[in-house]
Every structure is written in C-alpha cells, then in structure tokens.
Amino acid sequence: MMKFHLPMIFAAMLFAAPVVHAQVNIAEPWVRATVPEQKVTGAFMKITSPTDAKLVDVRTARAGRTEIHEMAMVGDTMKMRQIPNLPLPAGATVELKPGGFHVMLFELTAQAKEGDIVPLTLVIEIGGKQETMEVNAVVRPLSKPAH
Numbered sequence: 001m002m003k004f005h006l007p008m009i010f011a012a013m014l015f016a017a018p019v020v021h022a023q024v025n026i027a028e029p030w031v032r033a034t035v036p037e038q039k040v041t042g043a044f045m046k047i048t049s050p051t052d053a054k055l056v057d058v059r060t061a062r063a064g065r066t067e068i069h070e071m072a073m074v075g076d077t078m079k080m081r082q083i084p085n086l087p088l089p090a091g092a093t094v095e096l097k098p099g100g101f102h103v104m105l106f107e108l109t110a111q112a113k114e115g116d117i118v119p120l121t122l123v124i125e126i127g128g129k130q131e132t133m134e135v136n137a138v139v140r141p142l143s144k145p146a147h
C-alpha cells in the first residue's frame, strides 16, 4: 500500500504548493515596552514588498485587538488615527516607527517587558490574495535604538 500511496502524496503536495510566494521582507520588528497596568502599546517594523501589496491586519495572542494607525494633522495637532490598511508600494521600504505608521496593540494580556518576544501574524494582501507572515517582535524601550 505504501508504494502506491507515497507518489500520490508527493503529487498532491506539488499541486498544493502556492503558485505565488509573497517574498515580503519584514525587518527589525519590535514592540514598545510597557509599564505594569499599561494595556496599550505599539508595534513597529520595516516592510518591503517586491510587488504592490497592503498590510491589512496584524494578529497576536498578546493583545485583545489591534489596529493599523497613521499620524495625521488634525487642525494644528498631530494625532494618530486608524487606517483600513497600509499600502506597500512595490520595492519601497515602508517603515512603521514611533511618530509615523504603527500597529496599535490594545488589551494587552501581560506587561511587555524588555527582551520579551511577541509573535505577530501579519496579514498581507498581495496579488488579490491574503497571505499571512509570522514574525517575532522583540520588546524594547523607546529610548533604545535597534542596534
């Protein structure tokens, strides 16, 4: 029976392989450290997509919900506000950073302590399809640079 089944399984795997692979690059993902009782923080990273794409959602077990935010002038003050998705133009590196685009994590399940790893699942729409990417963001204070 095995002799019959193995080639069939390999054939099935070949057909199941995704035709298009995103090859979106995520660099330096990090989450801002929190103080005890703080329930909200931000996640940041650099995203480069080879083709036009959009970041449509970010999921993590460490937060009750997330939103994608931008900073925008409202009247004469800079405020953050939710955007439905973050466009990722082909070949451009889109930087999520404090004071700019960021992912907001609400209802944190625990304090984000320096050195913790926060697994994030990024949902990226590319070529009309949604793909997910797993990244491990490291927790660090705002004052500490990545390198």
Ligand SMILES: [Cu+2]
Pocket (backbone or CB within 6 Å): 069, 080, 081, 102, 103, 104
């Ligand atoms: Cu925000």
